[in-house]
Amino acid sequence: MDMMDDIYGWRARIGLLYPFAGWVMEPEFYRMAPPGVTTLTARVTLVAATMAGLADMARSPEVERCTEGLATAPVQVICFGGTSASFLHGPDWDLGLRERMAKAAGEIPVTTTSAASVRALRAFGVQRIAFVGPYLADVTERGRRFFEASGFKVLTALGMDLDHDRTIGRVSLEEVYHLARRGDHPDAEAVFISCTGLKTIGVLAALEHDLGKPVISANQASFWDCLRLAGIPDRITGFGRLFDRPSPERSG
Numbered sequence: 001m002d003m004m005d006d007i008y009g010w011r012a013r014i015g016l017l018y019p020f021a022g023w024v025m026e027p028e029f030y031r032m033a034p035p036g037v038t039t040l041t042a043r044v045t046l047v048a049a050t051m052a053g054l055a056d057m058a059r060s061p062e063v064e065r066c067t068e069g070l071a072t073a074p075v076q077v078i079c080f081g082g083t084s085a086s087f088l089h090g091p092d093w094d095l096g097l098r099e100r101m102a103k104a105a106g107e108i109p110v111t112t113t114s115a116a117s118v119r120a121l122r123a124f125g126v127q128r129i130a131f132v133g134p135y136l137a138d139v140t141e142r143g144r145r146f147f148e149a150s151g152f153k154v155l156t157a158l159g160m161d162l163d164h165d166r167t168i169g170r171v172s173l174e175e176v177y178h179l180a181r182r183g184d185h186p187d188a189e190a191v192f193i194s195c196t197g198l199k200t201i202g203v204l205a206a207l208e209h210d211l212g213k214p215v216i217s218a219n220q221a222s223f224w225d226c227l228r229l230a231g232i233p234d235r236i237t238g239f240g241r242l243f244d245r246p247s248p249e250r251s252g
Helices: 025-032 052-058 061-069 085-089 091-105 113-123 139-151 174-181 206-212 218-228
Strands: 013-021 037-044 079-082 110-111 130-133 153-158 188-191 216-217
Touching: 013 025, 013 113, 013 218, 025 037, 037 061, 037 130, 037 153, 052 061, 052 085, 052 139, 061 079, 061 085, 061 091, 061 139, 079 091, 079 218, 085 091, 085 113, 091 113, 110 113, 110 206, 113 139, 113 188, 113 216, 113 218, 130 139, 130 218, 139 153, 139 218, 153 174, 174 188, 174 206, 206 216, 216 218
Parallel strands: 013 037, 013 079, 079 110, 130 153, 130 188, 188 216
Antiparallel strands: none
16 A cells, blocks of 8 residues: 555645535536645635626625634635626636635635636636536626636536525536537637536536537546645546646736
8 A cells, every 4th residue: 555545635625615505616626636635624604696696695704714724724725616606796806715714724725616616717818708607697697707817718608597505416427418519609719618507517628529629627627736736746537628728827
């Protein structure tokens, strides 16, 4: 037995803030993880994936408390695992969330799913994207606005009118596959699948093959960004082209 086998996270420990009612992001992180990388999770409250519920989660002092707690593990990076809660009121809202986390984390790098997703798209150098997710119409619109304000042209924005993690987590991979295909646009250079409560990593390679373009998901982008922030450069196969990409300059 390798002596490192008895030290979980001997290469990197990822700290994750994630809603109590969600169960998808952790298993997807585990499935993508290279040897020596593990995830530690702290739970935050999300009553419903509505405008009010998402804002309450992002504003909650649980964010600072959970970040502080994860920093004691210790971990090499801390991620706020919520796309819509971090994009809800635009890039400055997301930046403010990261600044609060950074203050609580000390020297440990922090990220959010929205920030990670922007960096993932920039890593491909794309400008025109399609946006899909499970959200209510008003949340979907906020996603479109966030990515437009982040420098992308959003050609389509398609949601599923779901408002709770329990429902979102039950969406099948087949449904996700067809959602991405319906939401794609012939002029889009990439498709972004939003929401950390939505299963995605099992269909990314097939979607990229069938659509002929990069397909980035919230969970995939979050894990990629966490790995790169933790200094893990591994090229991981089977979960989309993103893992062939280094992290771009971290601006914003």
